[in-house]
Amino acid sequence: MSVADWNPRSWRGLPALQQPEWPDPAALDDAIGRLAKLPPLVFAGEVRNLTAALAQVADGKAFLLQAGDCAESFDDFSAASIRDKLRVILQMAVVLTYGAGVPVVKMGRIAGQFAKPRSASTETVDGAEIPSFRGHIVHGDAATPEARVADPERLLHAYHQSASTMNLVRAFTKGGFADLTQVHKWNQEFVKQSAEGERYERIASEIDRALRFMAACGIDLGAEASLHEVDFWTCHEALLLGYEEALTREDSLDGGWFDCSGHMLWVGDRTRQLGGAHVGFLTGVENPVAVKVGPSATADDIVELGERLNPMNIPGRLTFISRMGAGRIAELLPPLLQAGDKLGFTPVWVCDPMHGNTFLAPTGRKTRRFDDVMAEIQGFFSACTTEDVWPGGVHIELTGENVTECLGGSDDVLDTQLDDRYLTTCDPRLNARQSLDLAYRVAELLRN
Ligand code: PEP
Ligand code: CO
Secondary structure: OHHHHHOOOOHHHOOOOOOOOOOOOOHHOOOOOOOOOOOOOOOOOHHHHHHHHHHHOOOOEEEEEEOOOOOOOOOOHHHHHHHHHHHHHHHHHHHHHHHHOOOOEEEEEOOOOOOOOOOOOEEEOEEEEEEOOOOOOOOOOOOOOOOOOOOOOOHHHHHHHHHHHHHHHHHHHHOOOOHHHHHHHOOOOHHHOOOHHHHHHHHHHHHHHHHHHHHHHOOHHOHHHHHHHOEEEEEEEEHHHHHHHEEEEEOOOOOEEEEEEOOOEEEEEOOOOOOOHHHHHOOOOOOEEEEOOOOOOOOOHHHHHHHHHHOOOOOOOOOEEEOOOOOHHHHHHHHHHHHHHOOOOOEEEEOOOOOOOEEOOOOOEEEEEEHHHHHHHHHHHHHHHHOOOOOOOEEEOOOOOOOOOOOOOOOOOOOHHOOOOOOOOOOOOOOOHHHHHHHHHHHHHHHH
């Protein structure tokens, strides 16, 4: 399929992996038809601005912080949980900007991050085989055959939840909450008492002083929009192609197709086949796109994906997200970085230190060690330095809540504590303290 033959439905002629089994195809078509009539969640102009911001990242002039839930939940959905997630991402961005002096492009795995690819299509629970959990956009998470029946009405539920999430995110980031003069208020009570929280308070006080100094010099801080609001972008894995198709719209001003379900979309490590429907779908939308690359990715994959997804060599259009595992990144990433160098454009390289470092704790909980997460980031920075490639960002699964899902960090979550507050709908997330701790360490790597 060439770009000329592309339309939002043309992925249907290609093999699409990781799609749920919808028991009633007519009901699915009906839901997709209704979605296609609903307003877009993001706008073409915003998406173009994000591509420009990512071009700065590709050029070594900015750093991408991409973070949020593994899977958003229909149950844990409230103003408080959105605010807490935003708050920890803003705190991390302050630490990175202040600590490393680099502008940070802030992006949430939010307002659309519902669908999950799975390694196995079924799981065995109490001796019974049931479909694996693929996210609340598909079915319920309870471990029963009834809950795991795919229900197309959930696509509409996910859309409406994304719309209200987006609305609150826009209000928070443009309406005063993200104002730099509020920087102290982002520190939550349970974080404040910790070493990371105290360190954050010191940075916040220094920022206050710098702002007072500028005001005393006669700079009109009120007129500086960049101090009072932030650009916050959304992203998710473009996994359920019917949903993405329904939200893909032609730009009424300048033409071109935009997937208006989120600003940036990525294709997962399990669905990045060159001839597959996911890559085929993303070739035709003008959003910036990303591809996750795990241990099976080859140098040829990088070249072919690069040429396929960015044939016009548009700066900022394509990001590769490496997720190799701490033990293997030093061996596996350098050939991919070298292959990226052969493209007619500079891709953004981002490190996902989460998905290659997951294991089962003795309690049976899926978890990750903070030290492995940091080791992979260090491996990423050193591979980038050796290959003379800008380490463009990090991709983190986190929550603003005080969960016990990942082991270690400065408050040293132990495997015996995983059950205390293990709340994730899918993969284990860093809690707010572990996330801040990570930001200090990444700022240090960036400084060096
Ligand atoms: C994810 O980001 O949640 C995910 C499933 O990633 P990957 O495709 O890298 O496994
Ligand atoms: Co995940």
